[in-house]
Amino acid sequence: xxxxxxxxxxxxxxxxxxxxxxxxxxxxxxxxxxxxxxxxxxxxxxxxxxxxxxxxxxxxxxxxxxxxxxxxxxxxxxxxxxxxxxxxxxxxxxxxxxxxxxxxxxxxxxxxxxxxxxxxxxxxxxxxxxxxxxxxxxxxxxxxxxxxxxxxxxxxxxxxxxxxxxxxxxxxxxxxxxxxxxxxxxxxxxxxxxxxxxxxxxxxxxxxxxxxxxxxxxxxxxxxxxxxxxxxxxxxxxxxxxxxxxxxxxxxxxxxxxxxxxxxxxxxxxxxxxxxxxxxxxxxxxxxxxxxxxxxxxxxxxxxxxxxxxxxxxxxxxxxxxxxxxxxxxxxxxxx
Amino acid sequence: xxxxxxxxxxxxxxxxxxxxxxxxxxxxxxxxxxxxxxxxxxxxxxxxxxxxxxxxxxxxxxxxxxxxxxxxxxxxxxxxxxxxxxxxxxxxxxxxxxxxxxxxxxxxxxxxxxxxxxxxxxxxxxxxxxxxxxxxxxxxxxxxxxxxxxxxxxxxxxxxxxxxxxxxxxxxxxxxxxxxxxxxxxxxxxxxxxxxxxxxxxxxxxxxxxxxxxxxxxxxxxxxxxxxxxxxxxxxxxxxxxxxxxxxxxxxxxxxxxxxxxxxxxxxxxxxxxxxxxxxxxxxxxxxxxxxxxxxxxxxxxxxxxxxxxxxxxxxxxxxxxxxxxxxxxxxxxxx
Numbered sequence: 001x002x003x004x005x006x007x008x009x010x011x012x013x014x015x016x017x018x019x020x021x022x023x024x025x026x027x028x029x030x031x032x033x034x035x036x037x038x039x040x041x042x043x044x045x046x047x048x049x050x051x052x053x054x055x056x057x058x059x060x061x062x063x064x065x066x067x068x069x070x071x072x073x074x075x076x077x078x079x080x081x082x083x084x085x086x087x088x089x090x091x092x093x094x095x096x097x098x099x100x101x102x103x104x105x106x107x108x109x110x111x112x113x114x115x116x117x118x119x120x121x122x123x124x125x126x127x128x129x130x131x132x133x134x135x136x137x138x139x140x141x142x143x144x145x146x147x148x149x150x151x152x153x154x155x156x157x158x159x160x161x162x163x164x165x166x167x168x169x170x171x172x173x174x175x176x177x178x179x180x181x182x183x184x185x186x187x188x189x190x191x192x193x194x195x196x197x198x199x200x201x202x203x204x205x206x207x208x209x210x211x212x213x214x215x216x217x218x219x220x221x222x223x224x225x226x227x228x229x230x231x232x233x234x235x236x237x238x239x240x241x242x243x244x245x246x247x248x249x250x251x252x253x254x255x256x257x258x259x260x261x262x263x264x265x266x267x268x269x270x271x272x273x274x275x276x277x278x279x280x281x282x283x284x285x286x287x288x289x290x291x292x293x294x295x296x297x298x299x300x301x302x303x304x305x306x307x308x309x310x311x312x313x314x315x316x317x318x319x320x321x322x323x324x325x326x327x328x329x330x331x332x333x334x335x336x
Numbered sequence: 337x338x339x340x341x342x343x344x345x346x347x348x349x350x351x352x353x354x355x356x357x358x359x360x361x362x363x364x365x366x367x368x369x370x371x372x373x374x375x376x377x378x379x380x381x382x383x384x385x386x387x388x389x390x391x392x393x394x395x396x397x398x399x400x401x402x403x404x405x406x407x408x409x410x411x412x413x414x415x416x417x418x419x420x421x422x423x424x425x426x427x428x429x430x431x432x433x434x435x436x437x438x439x440x441x442x443x444x445x446x447x448x449x450x451x452x453x454x455x456x457x458x459x460x461x462x463x464x465x466x467x468x469x470x471x472x473x474x475x476x477x478x479x480x481x482x483x484x485x486x487x488x489x490x491x492x493x494x495x496x497x498x499x500x501x502x503x504x505x506x507x508x509x510x511x512x513x514x515x516x517x518x519x520x521x522x523x524x525x526x527x528x529x530x531x532x533x534x535x536x537x538x539x540x541x542x543x544x545x546x547x548x549x550x551x552x553x554x555x556x557x558x559x560x561x562x563x564x565x566x567x568x569x570x571x572x573x574x575x576x577x578x579x580x581x582x583x584x585x586x587x588x589x590x591x592x593x594x595x596x597x598x599x600x601x602x603x604x605x606x607x608x609x610x611x612x613x614x615x616x617x618x619x620x621x622x623x624x625x626x627x628x629x630x631x632x633x634x635x636x637x638x639x640x641x642x643x644x645x646x647x648x649x650x651x652x653x654x655x656x657x658x659x660x661x662x663x664x665x666x667x668x669x670x671x672x
Contacts (some may be wrong), residue, residue: 276603
């Protein structure tokens with residue numbers, strides 16, 4: 001009976017660098033049964049994140065790499081359709097680390113969020129109200145500590161995290177500068193996300209345009225790329241600047257780390273701080289962050305874009321596509 | 337009349353990289369006269385710091401470079417021998433930015449410290465109780481925030497700053513590791529400054545020895561060198577590590593910054609922080625830091641070494657000598 005079978009995406013081989021479609025395999029398998037205390041979730045949306053590269057690489061990371069043959073780790077949003085736990089009732093919409101699969105039997109500890117503001121679409125709980133928005137909220141406000149009048153520069157300003165960073169910074173009275181790739185994303189940054197400047201790193205005049213936008217220096221650099229983009233940005237740090245290391249999307253392989261201009265002298269001379277963070281450490285911040293973000297979305301103060309792929313067959317190539325810059329906005333896969 | 341003439345060291349030409357003896361010139365000049373509100377100081381000790389390289393280079397730094405023909409900027413300790421200011425009386429011992437010269441006429445705003453604990457030698461006010469000790473105190477305690485049981489690694493562990501960092505860390509219950517150059521300094525680190533490990537970066541087994549000492553990782557890296565030493569240290573950062581950027585002694589020239597392995601991934605994966613500071617920003621910390629240090633020195637809890645050169649003629653080569661590692665302990669020039 002077809003109802004007892006579902007599809008899932010497993011890791012077929014270990015990528016070095018950016019995971020490609022060929023590193024995954026789509027399998028059919030029996031729908032899992034929830035154990036005592038577990039719930040069964042039917043996923044509606046699977047999430048695609050740049051961070052997934054790190055979850056797959058064998059080199060040192062903040063979590064154990066997904067094993068060969070295991071279901072690809074991912075955030076997902078879905079509905080509880082069977083429950084062996086008294087606190088979680090059938091019909092509840094939830095998000096959490098449910099993996100790239102159509103159904104997941106999980107302990108409730110894996111659930112990040114009970115979707116209790118049903119006026120906002122479920123998909124937003126994986127993007128602007130989910131890990132991306134909360135990453136922007138925590139990173140900018142808790143690590144960056146922006147003050148009105150400061151200048152905030154975001155690499156990947158059109159992205160799911162960067163676009164929210166720019167908009168929160170604007171709400172805090174900062175001047176905002178986006179770095180992004182291509183005319184479409186540049187327009188999106190200026191017109192939809194309200195950046196004061198948006199600079200296309202693919203254009204020949206990138207360095208000159210950045211110099212122009214940064215003529216008063218940068219107080220916060222929210223870095224999602226590392227690499228050549230960061231090398232161009234670092235000389236513009238103001239005294240007391242904060243560099244928030246959120247992602248390293250422009251560097252294909254960190255084993256071994258590639259060479260770049262040393263940063264120590266910038267940090268010393270500018271009395272600046274460079275700090276990495278992983279939002280998964282800050283679950284106690286999720287509810288606060290989500291509440292702010294939901295309010296701002298409802299009030300029309302924060303805008304977002306989604307890039308929804310249809311069907312689990314799109315999953316294997318979806319991470320590589322992110323790194324190619326194929327997507328406009330938060331990339332999701334609709335499966336339910 | 338010889339009493340009206342003194343000697344001073346002026347900048348003869350702009351160094352690129354490390355200042356050598358040939359970049360300076362010793363001049364004879366009339367002893368300056370204090371204006372209204374000023375005091376005349378007879379210097380006893382002139383200070384020599386690695387940071388002086390930065391005060392001389394044309395490339396971006398935290399202070400305006402010393403001009404050609406100007407007296408070399410430096411800390412010094414001396415005695416007020418004439419006063420046109422009611423709050424500063426003749427006979428008071430003081431430290432401050434009095435320059436590489438035998439006499440200085442200055443505004444009292446240039447004075448950092450009134451030497452009011454005369455049981456400790458005046459020279460200590462330029463080293464362990466001066467800018468070096470206070471740099472160690474502020475950097476380790478305020479930026480590093482050490483907790484008992486953590487591991488603190490210091491590059492230049494035998495130096496005027498590094499030796500104090502190691503000893504304060506030990507007082508806070510940390511495990512301490514020094515990187516230093518040569519057997520003599522290594523012994524000094526172990527026997528006098530009480531480091532748990534001291535590793536000679538000049539030896540072939542440096543990498544293996546470091547790996548052994550760092551087998552539990554590093555929570556605080558107090559970095560005075562940058563360069564190849566830091567590249568070897570960074571992979572040992574623990575989750576939540578703090579890297580304090582205090583100096584960049586091992587890099588001869590920062591214009592342009594030399595290449596090194598990128599640090600962003602270490603900072604991200606380890607949720608680590610890298611922060612530069614300049615102690616001159618933190619004058620409000622001097623009195624607190626000095627009081628702690630004076631107490632620890634009196635109680636025999638903090639040891640120090642001095643390397644005193646005799647006479648102002650030693651000044652021109654003294655910075656280059658620091659970078660050659662000629663000195664054991666805080667380098668000073670006795671002029672009075």
